[in-house]
Amino acid sequence: RKEVEQDPGPFNVPEGATVAFNCTYSNSASQSFFWYRQDCRKEPKLLMSVYSSGNEDGRFTAQLNRASQYISLLIRDSKLSDSATYLCVVTGMDSSYKLIFGSGTRLLVRP
Amino acid sequence: EAQVTQNPRYLITVTGKKLTVTCSQNMNHEYMSWYRQDPGLGLRQIYYSMNVEVTDKGDVPEGYKVSRKEKRNFPLILESPSPNQTSLYFCASSPPGTLEQFFGPGTRLTVL
Numbered sequence: 285r286k287e288v289e290q291d292p293g294p295f296n297v298p299e300g301a302t303v304a305f306n307c308t309y310s311n312s313a314s315q316s317f318f319w320y321r322q323d324c325r326k327e328p329k330l331l332m333s334v335y336s337s338g339n340e341d342g343r344f345t346a347q348l349n350r351a352s353q354y355i356s357l358l359i360r361d362s363k364l365s366d367s368a369t370y371l372c373v374v375t376g377m378d379s380s381y382k383l384i385f386g387s388g389t390r391l392l393v394r395p
Numbered sequence: 396e397a398q399v400t401q402n403p404r405y406l407i408t409v410t411g412k413k414l415t416v417t418c419s420q421n422m423n424h425e426y427m428s429w430y431r432q433d434p435g436l437g438l439r440q441i442y443y444s445m446n447v448e449v450t451d452k453g454d455v456p457e458g459y460k461v462s463r464k465e466k467r468n469f470p471l472i473l474e475s476p477s478p479n480q481t482s483l484y485f486c487a488s489s490p491p492g493t494l495e496q497f498f499g500p501g502t503r504l505t506v507l
Contacts, residue, residue, distance in 0.1 A: 318495065318496075320496075325483075325501075326500075328438070328498050330495050330496065333495060371437065371438070381443060381494070382440060383428065383440055385430075385440075387435065387437035388437055
């Protein structure tokens with residue numbers, strides 16, 4: 285089993301839709317969780333850290349469920365510019381400084 | 396401007412010819428890291444460094460070396476590159492107290 289798993293998608297949604305991604309992780313001791321966004325052939329960019337209490341930044345909401353070992357990302361009112369690949373990241377099994385990336389979920393927002 | 400820079404951005408080389416990819420950050424970050432990205436496999440961490448002279452293996456360190464002699468620089472060395480090291484490489488750094496990564500623009504390496 286992979287340490288971090290994501291549905292590769294693509295999720296194809298119309299503008300204005302609400303879309304949610306989940307990411308499961310296998311290390312119950314992971315302490316840090318993040319969502320990144322990556323546009324084609326570009327470097328990943330931090331979207332948000334994921335805190336135990338959950339956090340929201342504008343149209344984006346991230347949640348952590350430690351009991352079921354997954355993190356989620358909700359995007360409301362999707363824009364064309366949200367089209368990208370979304371990567372979840374958790375700290376690794378043998379070191380809290382090691383970062384494990386999921387393979388990403390591709391989102392396509394259509395007009 | 397706060398940034399992570401990598402050089403070269405593109406490189407085509409031949410098997411066995413030693414090469415170095417440089418990474419530099421101007422944000423006084425302590426944590427730096429190298430990743431490779433391959434289709435279907437996502438980003439995989441090669442090495443990371445928590446501070447000067449402190450480095451540790453990531454998930455795929457075989458065939459790579461790193462050094463951290465100064466805080467701002469974290470070069471990636473391929474002593475004897477092989478075709479399976481053809482990939483897109485990213486360097487990243489994090490501010491103190493967090494693992495939120497700022498990434499460089501990437502280096503596309505082809506080993507023939």
